[in-house]
Amino acid sequence: MKDIRAFCNHPWKRGLLFQDKTKLNKLWASLDAVENSQLAIDNYIDIQDFNAFDGGYLHIFGLIQALFLQQDALSSLSLVLFDGNIVFSTEYPKLNNIRTIRNESIGHPTGRGTPERTFHYISRDSLSKSQFSLVSFFPKDKKDIKIEHVKTLEIISTQERLVQNILEKTMANLQLDFENHKSKFKGQKLHDHIQDGFHYEFTKLYEHVGKEYPPAKGCFMIIKEAYDKIKIGIIERYFTLEALTGLPDSVKTLDYIFSRIERDLFIDKISDELELHIFIDALISNFKEFEITILAIDKEFEL
DSSP: OHHHHHHHTSHHHHHHHTTOHHHHHHHHHHHHHHHHHHHHHHHHHHSOOOOTTTTHHHHHHHHHHHHHHHHHHHHHHHHHHHSOOOOHHHHOHHHHHHHHHHIIIIISTTOBTTTTOBEEEEOTTTOOSSEEEEEEEOTTTTOOOEEEEEEHHHHHHHHHHHHHHHHHHHHHHHHHHHHHHHHTTTTOOGGGGSSGGGHHHHHHHHHTSSSOOTHHHHHHHHHHHHHHHHHHHHHHHHSSGGGSTTHHHHHHHHHHHHHHHIIIIIISOOSOHHHHHHHHHHHHHHHHHHHHHHHHHHHHTOO
16 A cells, blocks of 8 residues: 555656546545555454454444445545446455445345345344354245355455455556556657757857847747746646646746746846846756756656
8 A cells, every 4th residue: 555655646646636636535535445444454353252242233333344445445546546446246256245245234234126125134143253144035036034154254354365456456557557658758858858958058148138149039049948848748747747846836936037038138128237147047047956857857757
């Protein structure tokens, strides 16, 4: 579970989930429910033996519901991450059998089916920590009474094994999804938009301060257009700039600096040379920090 939580916090997956807050909240609720129900199951294993008259029904009801809840949480997790619920009846028939036991014993014992056809109860004399007998009646179908001996510790073991299998598949599918996503950008490095750190282009901006130097506008546009393409590339990789910690603030600062230089150095040029130098210095400094982030992104998307 720790690996799945960590992967869901990866900027790529987090960025995708942030687009749908309903899915995001369903994800964390599902992960918590899987773990919290396991705590209940573990506590059941640790308790002393019991019977129907010293808390037995409370223990059994709690256990069966915890098993059912854990399955539901895993199905919700699958829906959030892979757009499909788990079909227990075909994918995990042994888990589905536990679901049937839950529905008949504590979910809908006073009537199942539409219209109601079956009726159930847990025999008091049979109830203990390790087992209970589930008695079922089928009056409309004129079937014999059915008595199923449910081995609680055995179904706990079965669920534990299959839940581990589901979690391993979930992690493997998450990793596969990321590898497939990364393959979309094979051979495409964001840093390729930055030619030699734009040292030449940045230098030419200073030459337009206090005098007219027409090539400076072209140099500025080269930097700005590269910056805009990189932002688009980041969003393509992470679905949103907010996925990367600190990046939104960095982009907000750079956006402002670019807009001020474009206005005050080219569109409506101001005479305050110091202020223009300060903004160009700020552009260079902030762009270098931005470039470090770009290199890290390119490294993460290497195949």
